[in-house]
Amino acid sequence: MPRNKEDARRRLVTAALELFGASGFDQTTAAQIAARAGVTERTFFRHFPDKREVLFVGQSILGTALSQAIVEAPPECSPIAALRRAFVSVADMLEQNRQFSEPRRHIIAATPALQEREVAKHAALTQMVAETLQKRGVESRRAALAAQAGMAVLSYALNGWFADPSSGLVHHLDRAFEELQGLSSPPDHKWAPAFK
């Protein structure tokens, strides 16, 4: 086999992360990333279909893990309950990657074009979750609605966890699902209505 492909990929991701963090996404050229990684611009675009994509590796891993967990949830689970189990099952993986996703978040937060891509990835993941719910027998459009509500809960929990990592991600997930149930209650108790 030829020159080490995966290593070049890793070098490209690392170089991109560093340059984006230092100079910003728009001010960093694909050629610069390639140069720092010791390859050519053309090689960069052989590894990633476009400049943004270098920041979105590993999304597919999360997707397949989620899919598998959803399928394996007990059949008597409601759609939301199945999603809850799945999210808890990948919490560990997410907590592991925190050191990588932390700087990534800052770069994305500073770049509209990257936010657009992230939102799209989120939507794609949601789509995959919806299709997996269908395999459990959930009707198509109902599955889509459940997936969107569930992924909203996941984002909610992740935001809370990024702000406060001291309590684990699982704890944030529990609270977030309780919030979803409380959403239709009148706004009397102004703060979280459903927990202690």
Next chain:
Amino acid sequence: MPRNKEDARRRLVTAALELFGASGFDQTTAAQIAARAGVTERTFFRHFPDKREVLFVGQSILGTALSQAIVEAPPECSPIAALRRAFVSVADMLEQNRQFSEPRRHIIAATPALQEREVAKHAALTQMVAETLQKRGVESRRAALAAQAGMAVLSYALNGWFADPSSGLVHHLDRAFEELQGLSSPPDHKWAPAFK
């Protein structure tokens, strides 16, 4: 005042819609759109920050209409109830634009780059909705969750309405909100659990 600006805008949008529909988004160049509209490529990019944006005019109108309706909902409304009122209040506007949004949907459905932009616009709208809910006194992250669930319901209803325009959009909205409530019920009654 100088040459008619708004008219050039409209010609550009029309030309883009026609060319995208005929040849596809990727195969259509910005210069071609400009030529058909009787202006220069440079002028195209003075009216639209990028090539995709020509298909996303009028989103801001919907946003402001939604915001206003949310603020004006009775204070005793739950977040979801406030959103429901707001959606119903813009249903008429949406039904009016159907002839425009119909071909637009097909073009977007055939172009990943446009789907990405649409998802982003959807997210931006959701963000605006969340911030408006906060003005009603809904706590920040709870507002975000409600906005996402609510916008999911809106999409659900719009999809149903596009597939079956015979019953009005308001009817689809009613059904969609009932679906949201039924999401946490066990999957016994396989079809919509909450209505008649």
Next chain:
DNA sequence: ATCTATATGTCAGTGACAGACATATAGATG
């Protein structure tokens, strides 16, 4: 009739990305 603000034209340049073709290297094969 002139004057002005604003829309548009013109020109040149940068950078993302793709096709075509050549070259280099790790490992299989003899």
Next chain:
DNA sequence: CATCTATATGTCTGTCACTGACATATAGAT
């Protein structure tokens, strides 16, 4: 050990999205 091969990479060239700088045209105010 020499060769051979699949695959990764380099090189070159081209298209197109998008931008800055500067010139020009036009509808309306004076």
